[in-house]
Amino acid sequence: MEITQLKIGMWVESLHGVGKVIGIDQQNNAVIIEHKNDHQLRSIECNEIIDQPQLHTGCDRYY
16 A cells, blocks of 8 residues: 555455554555554554555454
């Protein structure tokens, strides 16, 4: 996923699970996410994010 498509507060999915974007590091093409279940923070590269249009901002479940 392109870093320009990401915004703080949006939900994303990666191989590490679902999390909320809490920081964007454009220099390293990475984001910091807070995992939904355990609230742990993780830095992941944007190419690890799965483009999941069903995961809407403000909702942590699929429709």
